[in-house]
Amino acid sequence: xxxxxxxxxxxxxxxxxxxxxxxxxxxxxxxxxxxxxxxxxxxxxxxxxxxxxxxxxxxxxxxxxxxxxxxxxxxxxxxxxxxxxxxxxxxxxxxxxxxxxxxxxxxxxxxxxxxxxxxxxxxxxxxxxxxxxxxxxxxxxxxxxxxxxxxxxxxxxxxxxxxxxxxxxxxxxxxxxxxxxxx
Amino acid sequence: xxxxxxxxxxxxxxxxxxxxxxxxxxxxxxxxxxxxxxxxxxxxxxxxxxxxxxxxxxxxxxxxxxxxxxxxxxxxxxxxxxxxxxxxxxxxxxxxxxxxxxxxxxxxxxxxxxxxxxxxxxxxxxxxxxxxxxxxxxxxxxxxxxxxxxxxxxxxxxxxxxxxxxxxxxxxxxxxxxxxxxxxxxxxxxxxxxxxxxxxxxxxxxxxxxxxxxx
Numbered sequence: 001x002x003x004x005x006x007x008x009x010x011x012x013x014x015x016x017x018x019x020x021x022x023x024x025x026x027x028x029x030x031x032x033x034x035x036x037x038x039x040x041x042x043x044x045x046x047x048x049x050x051x052x053x054x055x056x057x058x059x060x061x062x063x064x065x066x067x068x069x070x071x072x073x074x075x076x077x078x079x080x081x082x083x084x085x086x087x088x089x090x091x092x093x094x095x096x097x098x099x100x101x102x103x104x105x106x107x108x109x110x111x112x113x114x115x116x117x118x119x120x121x122x123x124x125x126x127x128x129x130x131x132x133x134x135x136x137x138x139x140x141x142x143x144x145x146x147x148x149x150x151x152x153x154x155x156x157x158x159x160x161x162x163x164x165x166x167x168x169x170x171x172x173x174x175x176x177x178x179x180x181x182x183x
Numbered sequence: 184x185x186x187x188x189x190x191x192x193x194x195x196x197x198x199x200x201x202x203x204x205x206x207x208x209x210x211x212x213x214x215x216x217x218x219x220x221x222x223x224x225x226x227x228x229x230x231x232x233x234x235x236x237x238x239x240x241x242x243x244x245x246x247x248x249x250x251x252x253x254x255x256x257x258x259x260x261x262x263x264x265x266x267x268x269x270x271x272x273x274x275x276x277x278x279x280x281x282x283x284x285x286x287x288x289x290x291x292x293x294x295x296x297x298x299x300x301x302x303x304x305x306x307x308x309x310x311x312x313x314x315x316x317x318x319x320x321x322x323x324x325x326x327x328x329x330x331x332x333x334x335x336x337x338x339x340x341x342x343x344x345x346x347x348x349x350x351x352x353x354x355x356x357x358x359x360x361x362x363x364x365x366x367x368x369x370x371x372x373x374x375x376x377x378x379x380x381x382x383x384x385x386x387x388x389x390x391x392x393x394x395x396x397x398x
Contacts, residue, residue: 030198037205044212053228055237055344055372060364083353112384139247139347139356143229143375150232153385159360 056146061158077126079118081111081145082162084170085136088177089145093118096165105173108144115152129157134170224248224288224308226348230378232386237374238342243332244374245325246288247347251355252314253325256288257332265335270296290314292324326362333366343371 075094082090089106091114096103106114119127129149133142142159149157162170224246246254257263267283270276274293282300290312291299299312316324332341343363347356363371380387 030202034198034202034205037209040209048216053237053374054233054377055235056231056233056375057372060369133353135354137353139351140229140349143231147231151384151386
């Protein structure tokens with residue numbers, strides 16, 4: 001292709017007395033250029049596939065107007081997760097006690113063990129996870145906890161509005177946590 | 184005169200051809216890469232283990248930015264035209280249908296939509312725009328938008344997608360979900376960044392067994 005004939009093929013002879021200058025080859029070693037080319041190729045291949053956004057599917061339940069139409073869940077199989085401000089997570093099992101003694105605090109890291117523990121203790125058909133995001137939590141928290149459902153293969157979960165009592169409890173616990181940090 | 188000349192063979196290979204191939208491939212990859220369009224609304228999406236790649240056709244995308252402002256964008260221009268005409272006839276907004284068709288996204292209350300469309304496309308930046316009112320549930324215009332979209336699509340499949348910022352607060356998300364529910368949209372996709380499945384988790388175990396995931 002684009003090559004120059006530098007071999008000379010004899011050429012014409014220089015006259016006597018003329019010093020024969022050493023012929024330098026015009027060929028360049030292209031190996032590093034090839035290396036660079038392939039390096040860039042691999043870079044482009046990787047970056048293009050990585051940035052593909054994925055979609056997480058969410059199915060919403062239809063709003064049931066009458067309480068009779070709503071799904072019933074066994075109390076023993078229910079675990080409620082509350083999402084608070086600054087990535088705080090709270091949970092309780094079954095119904096909330098009057099004294100809120102079963103209201104526990106957790107984090108996004110620990111909640112997986114809590115869920116797995118609950119899953120191991122409960123028959124599969126009874127297990128329902130109720131997710132109650134508070135006003136203060138972020139979209140990221142919601143996606144994270146929904147993701148947690150996927151990671152732990154929990155089939156039955158519901159996004160439910162938080163009640164006033166729970167909001168107060170979350171607020172109070174957050175205040176307590178803030179007062180005594182470094183757990 | 185055929186003098187057999189034994190050529191001296193060199194061990195170095197001509198790299199030109201390989202170099203050509205490498206750069207051909209490189210230019211192919213560069214040209215086929217779809218550049219992310221400069222986003223008018225800055226959103227950092229959360230991560231999830233979901234592995235399904237988001238649809239790219241017939242999308243209706245609701246974006247929630249970090250301040251909880253809601254924006255809507257669609258890719259089908261014919262559907263946009265239907266919506267513009269409906270808005271003009273029912274609400275008398277006097278919208279410029281062509282400008283409505285060309286707009287990449289919408290982020291203004293109905294009353295300010297004509298003014299929104301008069302802003303040049305490049306100058307529409309998420310931070311300065313009011314967004315579609317969705318904060319309080321009584322006067323949620325996003326609900327009306329969704330019903331407009333559904334009528335425009337009239338039975339055809341629209342891929343409803345929701346893209347939220349990490350820092351967006353839950354109430355904004357909730358009003359959007361409520362708007363979906365009110366319009367009987369019970370299936371939608373949330374745009375996320377891929378994340379690897381935590382090793383040792385239940386999902387990981389089932390993936391190792393080769394079970395297919397139910398999304």
